[in-house]
Every structure is written in structure tokens, then in C-alpha cells.
Amino acid sequence: MHDKTLTELAAGLRAGEFSSRELCQSALDRIQRLDGDLNSFISVTAEQALADADAADQARASGDAAALAGLPLALKDIFCTQGVRTSCGSKMLDSFVAPYDATVVEKIRQAGGVSLGKTNMDEFAMGSSNENSFYGPVKNPWDLSAVPGGSSGGSAAAVAAGLVPAALGTDTGGSIRQPAAFCGITGLKPTYGRVSRYGMVAYASSLDQGGPMARTAADCALLLETIAGHDVRDSTSVARVVPDYSAELDTSLAGLKIGLPKEYFGDGLDPEVETAVREAIKVYESLGAKVCEVSLPHTHLAIPAYYVIAPAEASSNLSRYDGVRFGHRCEDPTDLEDLYKRTRAEGFGEEVKRRILIGTHTLSEGFFDAYYLKAQQVRRLIRQDFLDAFDEVDVLMGPTAPTPAFDLGAQKDPVSMYLQDIYTIAVNLAGIPGISVPAGFAGNRPVGLQVLAPHFAEAQLLGVAHQFQQATDWHLKRPAFGKEMA
């Protein structure tokens, strides 16, 4: 059962081959047996999951089954869940039980989806390896000595290991796509504003976007049509009709124009990753697509612009953790300033402090124009690169990350870790959607093909990914980890 996709499991439930309770119980058993080695979950909500599974079984028996009825999945621990700890991977929120549900959680629940728990992540979504979690690092099921990527590393590892068929993640600079690539699964970052951010713990509000992580593009389509849409509680969510993504997967690739950004195939790209990605592009050519080279000339400025904008927004967003209204509070504060300073010194980890300090510095008097304003101007140039490219081609393709998953503990220097996100970060600055699709291996570690499309072209993106998965079987490969357990 753990090898099946959401779509296959939905068919099994419909046909009465198994109940939601059986399905969820088997997934919970797998989590219990295997997650000690992976550490992909921060909280497992078995009791609630089984109650929800029973409710889904009853609804189905009375002929009232919604789109995700009875299907198990997991939520990155950044989404607020009423009555369940929402830690965001931080000591600061270790004791925080959210008093409300995030909009996407509410939508999953209304569609009958059953959450098995909350997945591990880099603290406040700041990281590319999941090593920045207060709850310890997550292991990559393809190779337990490798990182799963980050920041949605728990979600990616849990799906790759067959603990759940799908999970939700968030992506501020690559945090869905890069772990999807490292773990050999499919992960979609939607257009900024496509999915409500209400109840999603904020990191960098002009970049953050929630999205699906699953085995196939078809499963991502099913999840995206459930969670997308306008929300009056998120003023940045966009009032625009949500297409029936599942119905649009079977579009022909004949005549599709694919652009290969030359900057995505330059220095620093691992040769095995490049080979796998170029092979994938050949598959597209054999399916009737036309390929040409394009240029995104400001690519090299994406990481510098991001490391001004994201920390600036983070330093402002994270000012809410003051030890007064919720979350960690230091012992015996002598005065209010001591309360704030010790609470925040104890509650935040090193990378979070680093970004708060950078953001506070660049926003402070005398530095604002040189850093923040400049970065926002460069952000416009980066977005314009994509708009110009999409005048010439339908989609862009390249590697999701420059290397396969690296070893735990291998990236010691923050800047070299930041450079891991070279191909994903510009996408968030531009606000366009992107998907990572399994496209082979470098040694024993998976490689992801990234496909990018214009704003709100998720249907096209999912169709392009789905067609690849009809022609290849990289998305069907499973790690040896946990294979012995049915």
C-alpha cells in the first residue's frame, strides 16, 4: 500500500479494496517502525488521524465522499493546526498549540484528507538541508548519510520513504523544490498568491508560498486544486478562478517551446546532474517539444537580492516572538528588556539569529537605500528576465539544484549553503510557479528536473510534468530503505 500514489489509493478506497482506517493504520505503523531512523515527523497525531479516517469511511458508506476522502497525508509543521503543536522547527514554538487552523489545513480537512502529523523542517523555514531544526536533522531515505534538503525536508523524506503518499510544504527560496529533488519526489511551488498564507507561520511574506509534495504530478494537481484559491483572510491571495488541474494533465507536448536558461548550465553544476537533466530534455524532444537556449542575465544577482529581502522581512515577521503572548518565555526576567532579549536568545537557533541580525542591520538607519531599496530594484530586473523569456518560450527547464543531496554536516559555511539555491531562488523573487520532477540519479542520489512557467500557468506546468511521467519511470523508483516492510 505504501508504494501507491494518492490517485491509486483514492481508487482503492472507492472500490472498497481497503478502508481509510486500514490505510491510515498501515501508514501509522510504518511511521512508528521507520521514522526513528529518518526523523521526518515532529508530531504524529495517530488518535486524531484514526478518528478522521473512521469519519471518512462513514461518509463514504453514506455516499458522501469528498475529493481526498480518507487519504492520509502529512503537513509541514509550519501550518497552524488547531489543538496540535505547531513548532515551525523552533524551540520558540515547542509548546505552541495553535488556536486555529491554517486555511490550507481547513481545505484539506473539508476535502476529507486525513493528516497523520506534522513534519520536520529547518527552523522557521530557514535552511536548505533540514539541519537547522530544533528537533534534529532529517535523514534522506535514499542514503541515510545524506541530507533530505530543506526547508521542507521532513515532508520530502516522509513521502520518499512511503510513510505518507503526499505532504504539504512551503517554498520561500526553493524549500519545496530542492528537497523534492534531493528525495526523488515531485514538488510544486505555486504562483505567489495562488495559495492562502493564512495560518502559515511567516518567514518572508513577499516570497512564501505553500504547495504540494507527492510522488506524481497528477497527485500534485489533485492537492493543488484542493488548497488553491482566494482567501479573504490573506490579502495577498489572488481572486482568480482555480482551474481543474487534474482535467488538464493530458495536454499534448507537440510544439511546446522549452527554453534552457544558459545560466542554469554553467560553472558549479555537477556533471552527473547535468547529464540526467539533458537526458530528460531529450525525452521532451522525442515527445514533440522544441528546445532552444535562452538567457536570464540577472541570475547571478538572485541570491544577493534574496539575502537582503528575505532576512529583512524575517526580522520584521519574527519580532512577534516576544515571550509575552505565546511561545517560549525565559525564566525570571528582571525587566521587560531582559524578558525580550533572553526569550529570543534562548528560543531562536543560530541561523535564525543570523538572518534576524542581517535583516535588522540592512533595514537600520543609513543602510536602507543601499541594501533594501537596491535589492527591490534588482528584484524587478530578475522578474523582467523571466517575463522576457516567456515571450519566446512556453516553459523553462533546468536542474532544480546544482548537486545531488550532500552529506549531513558537509556544508559548514552559511554562504556556501545559500549557493545551493542558485536555480530556485529567482523563481520566488519573480513570483512564478515551478515544479521539480524526478529525472534520474547521480550515484545513488536522485536528481530533479525543474520546470518553470509564467504566473498562474500551473495547469501547463503540471501537464508538462505529467507527460514526462507517462514516458519515464524515474518517479516510480523507490529507495531500499523500508522496503522490507509492507
Added chain:
Amino acid sequence: MAIEHADVLRAAHLARVGLGEDEATGYVDDLSRILEMVDQLQAVDTQGIAPLAHPLDATQRLRPDEVTEHNQRERFQACAPVTEGGLYLVPRVVE
């Protein structure tokens, strides 16, 4: 633009993150390397380019000025570290 020890302490104070003198020293190197990387931005001519704050250039929507939220004080204070009589407690500010 390099960052000095005093800048780190100043940012830590502004951000209300407790940082000892020695700890600040540890951040000077890291933050300097990050700012050095960020300095590539200075080489770009951005004269006349409008800053981009929202990827879709969207502006805030307006809604009718009606009450949509009701008071849920008890529920929201249930996750607070210390409250009393419906108020959040902090160390005395005014003697």
C-alpha cells in the same frame, strides 16, 4: 560594506536578541561574508527602476468597514505564558 563588532551589537539590541560580547564576535565573520556576497548588488545600475515589493505588483484590496471578528480573548490567551484577569503579564515597567 563590512560589518563591525559594534554593528552586530547594535543590530542585536535593535532586534532584542540577547548577545554577549564574545558571541557577537562569532557573528562578525559570518555576517561579513553574507554582506560581501550581497555587495554584488552595488555593481548594478538601477537608476530609474522602480522597486518591486510584490511579485504581481498588487496593492491592498479594500473591504467594507464592518466587524468580521468577534472577541475570542480566552481562547487566544490560553497559549500565553502568563496572564491574569484577561491581561498579559510582563515585568513591571512603571515603578
